[in-house]
Amino acid sequence: MKVNMGSADRIIRAIAGLVLLALVFIGPQTPWGWVGIVPLATALIGNCPAYSILGIKTCKTK
Incomplete structure (x- = not known):
């Protein structure tokens, strides 16, 4: 799997995921x-399946 998410996107997703999980407890x-x-999970992996389908890439190309 190729990384298709930038660091800002990953940080925002991780915070949102933790906030949502906090609603459970x-x-x-x-x-x-x-x-x-x-x-x-997508923040930890660095790959968003929806981004792959739509052809979106927020990471910097090397």
């Missing part, structure tokens, strides 16, 4: 917080 304790696994 802290706050309203809603099961919708488990959706936060998706942005967190």
